[in-house]
Amino acid sequence: MKTKLAGLSFLFKDTLTTxxxxxxxxxxAAAIFGPWIAPFPKEGAGETNVDNIYIGPGWHHLLGTDExxxxxxxxxxxxxxxxxxxxxxxxxxxxxxxxxxxxxxGYRGGWIDNVIMRVSELFLSFPPLLxxxxxxxxxxxxxxxxxxxLIISWWPWYARLIRVEASIVRSKPYVEISAAMGVPxxxxxxxxxxxxxxxxxxxxxxxxxxxxxxxxxxxxxxGLGAQPPSADWGLxxxxxxxxxxxxxxxxxxxxxxxxxxxxxxxIIGDALRDHFDPRIARQ
Amino acid sequence: MRILWNxxxxxxxxLCAASFITFTLARVIPSDPALAYIGPKATAADSAxxxxxxxxxxxxxxxxxxxxxxxxHGNWGYSLSTKQPVLQEIIDRLPATLELIFFAMSFAVIFGxxxxxxxxxxRGRLQDSVIRILAIAGVSMPAFWLGLLLQMLFAGRLxxxxxxxxxxxxxxxxNPITKVTGFPIFDxxxxxxxxxxxxxxxHMVLPALTLSAYSFGLLSRMARANLxxxxxxxxxxxxxxYGLSERLVFFKLALRNALPPIVTVTGLSTAYLITxxxxxxxxxxxxxxxxxxxxSLLSIDYPAIMGITLLAAVGYLVINFIVDLIHAKLDPxxxxx
Numbered sequence: 326m327k328t329k330l331a332g333l334s335f336l337f338k339d340t341l342t343t344x345x346x347x348x349x350x351x352x353x354a355a356a357i358f359g360p361w362i363a364p365f366p367k368e369g370a371g372e373t374n375v376d377n378i379y380i381g382p383g384w385h386h387l388l389g390t391d392e393x394x395x396x397x398x399x400x401x402x403x404x405x406x407x408x409x410x411x412x413x414x415x416x417x418x419x420x421x422x423x424x425x426x427x428x429x430x431g432y433r434g435g436w437i438d439n440v441i442m443r444v445s446e447l448f449l450s451f452p453p454l455l456x457x458x459x460x461x462x463x464x465x466x467x468x469x470x471x472x473x474x475l476i477i478s479w480w481p482w483y484a485r486l487i488r489v490e491a492s493i494v495r496s497k498p499y500v501e502i503s504a505a506m507g508v509p510x511x512x513x514x515x516x517x518x519x520x521x522x523x524x525x526x527x528x529x530x531x532x533x534x535x536x537x538x539x540x541x542x543x544x545x546x547x548g549l550g551a552q553p554p555s556a557d558w559g560l561x562x563x564x565x566x567x568x569x570x571x572x573x574x575x576x577x578x579x580x581x582x583x584x585x586x587x588x589x590x591x592i593i594g595d596a597l598r599d600h601f602d603p604r605i606a607r608q
Numbered sequence: 609m610r611i612l613w614n615x616x617x618x619x620x621x622x623l624c625a626a627s628f629i630t631f632t633l634a635r636v637i638p639s640d641p642a643l644a645y646i647g648p649k650a651t652a653a654d655s656a657x658x659x660x661x662x663x664x665x666x667x668x669x670x671x672x673x674x675x676x677x678x679x680x681h682g683n684w685g686y687s688l689s690t691k692q693p694v695l696q697e698i699i700d701r702l703p704a705t706l707e708l709i710f711f712a713m714s715f716a717v718i719f720g721x722x723x724x725x726x727x728x729x730x731r732g733r734l735q736d737s738v739i740r741i742l743a744i745a746g747v748s749m750p751a752f753w754l755g756l757l758l759q760m761l762f763a764g765r766l767x768x769x770x771x772x773x774x775x776x777x778x779x780x781x782x783n784p785i786t787k788v789t790g791f792p793i794f795d796x797x798x799x800x801x802x803x804x805x806x807x808x809x810x811h812m813v814l815p816a817l818t819l820s821a822y823s824f825g826l827l828s829r830m831a832r833a834n835l836x837x838x839x840x841x842x843x844x845x846x847x848x849x850y851g852l853s854e855r856l857v858f859f860k861l862a863l864r865n866a867l868p869p870i871v872t873v874t875g876l877s878t879a880y881l882i883t884x885x886x887x888x889x890x891x892x893x894x895x896x897x898x899x900x901x902x903x904s905l906l907s908i909d910y911p912a913i914m915g916i917t918l919l920a921a922v923g924y925l926v927i928n929f930i931v932d933l934i935h936a937k938l939d940p941x942x943x944x945x
Contacts (some may be wrong), residue, residue, distance in 0.1 A: 447629065451924065459917055546908055570764040580756065583750050593745060
């Protein structure tokens with residue numbers, strides 16, 4: 326048991342990382358068990374309670390209630406699931422698309438490499454997030470479209486990363502020998518190249534999860550992501566925006582959830598990078 | 609010179625392609641531009657007529673070349689929501705955004721690099737940990753949320769700063785700014801209208817601080833990491849062995865050599881600020897491109913969206929280009945490649 330856990334010891338390497346790991350576990354628990362641990366599960370799911378609007382944080386409602394009288398803590402707990410799911414989906418699809426294209430480009434080289442890389446450079450020639458904003462506008466606001474829009478601007482990073490790694494591995498003697506011996510490309514790609522790109526891939530995925538939560542929250546905040554009545558953190562910040570001077574808790578706590586989720590993912594991403602890339606960790 | 613030419617030509621290529629993507633997004637995606645122009649209640653005959661006037665009946669490639677031609681001649685179309693020429697809207701609003709970016713970036717560079725250097729100097733100590741937490745908080749902070757928090761605290765509770773806007777509303781009656789360059793704070797300084805300068809700076813504090821959080825975090829992290837990497841190089845050990853003072857080694861040798869990557873990150877984070885202004889300007893009602901962009905996106909004002917996207921792509925290119933130039937200046941090896 327001990328040896329198995331030792332692989333994950335980087336999650337507890339210092340106080341900050343340990344706190345981040347605990348926070349992330351809480352978010353994951355909220356995402357999975359939300360309906361069972363929320364104090365007011367019906368209100369978390371969207372049921373309104375107009376007799377209770379704008380109750381400040383207190384004993385009965387720890388984080389207060391929102392403009393429709395729903396318990397804010399329950400809403401935030403319910404918001405964990407879409408936040409984590411969108412992060413996983415965006416990073417997952419972007420990584421799959423990017424890895425496939427990057428592998429092809431890096432392994433094949435030649436014109437196909439040129440085409441794939443030019444196209445991904447094109448996507449990267451826009452400031453971050455801009456392409457997603459424009460895409461979701463024309464696709465129409467909503468959670469699924471926001472997800473597609475985010476994938477559109479995320480895959481090129483993976484394509485570039487994997488292509489570089491793949492072309493390095495490609496020129497290694499043992500890969501050339503395999504190719505010369507007539508080992509099919511498919512097997513070389515899976516056995517040698519894919520195996521060698523997993524580490525940078527994992528590090529990149531871990532680093533991106535937080536950024537995607539932030540980006541999705543930003544889209545929702547300006548009204549282009551999840552739509553009411555979904556329990557979405559960015560949307561909840563937007564709904565509390567005009568009340569910030571009086572009913573301050575709505576935006577404050579919803580945004581705090583985004584901040585803490587992104588923060589814990591970023592800290593863990595750093596720890597993972599240091600763990601896999603000792604060159605940087607030395608610093 | 610050759611490298612300069614290479615960069616310029618690839619920049620041009622990217623620009624052509626960027627304009628094509630922008631164009632495609634606006635034309636090929638389901639929403640009908642003609643419908644967006646006159647609204648859903650228009651008769652079929654009217655919308656057919658409009659399609660011809662707007663040139664939407666022509667094949668897509670021809671439409672694209674027309675679009676490029678028009679764009680190069682300064683005709684960026686009319687905004688659907690403000691009914692003003694898009695280019696005019698952009699020219700009117702750009703200075704406010706550029707001033708905001710300028711102050712945010714100055715703050716981020718000065719404090720970010722200083723903190724990074726400080727953390728590197730006190731590596732492993734309490735100062736280092738505190739800065740590390742600040743830096744990672746900076747890059748994890750949703751700008752729109754930080755904006756609201758600062759508004760609530762410093763504009764609402766403490767009333768130290770105004771909550772929204774670029775100037776007090778009555779400023780234009782009391783101390784109107786004479787327009788010289790169009791950059792309001794800059795103009796107020798060169799025309800000696802210091803009441804307006806102060807007022808503008810007072811309004812600038814919260815938005816600039818909000819916008820700078822991300823860059824601040826990024827820069828202090830990078831400054832620290834790069835400085836530590838340079839400090840571990842052999843020539844630093846040699847310099848120390850020669851008996852050069854620690855001060856000289858740190859500031860002259862190490863910092864000088866850690867600069868090029870810091871410049872790159874500065875450029876990169878300025879690029880992040882382009883979309884960052886969308887959210888910050890939205891929160892602070894800043895009369896710049898960012899708030900115009902968000903409003904255009906929300907109302908599917910496609911001529912405005914195309915204009916802003918193109919502008920942002922150009923801005924991004926220019927920033928990258930400047931970064932390359934400074935990089936080459938700081939690191940002579942770039943020219944040898």
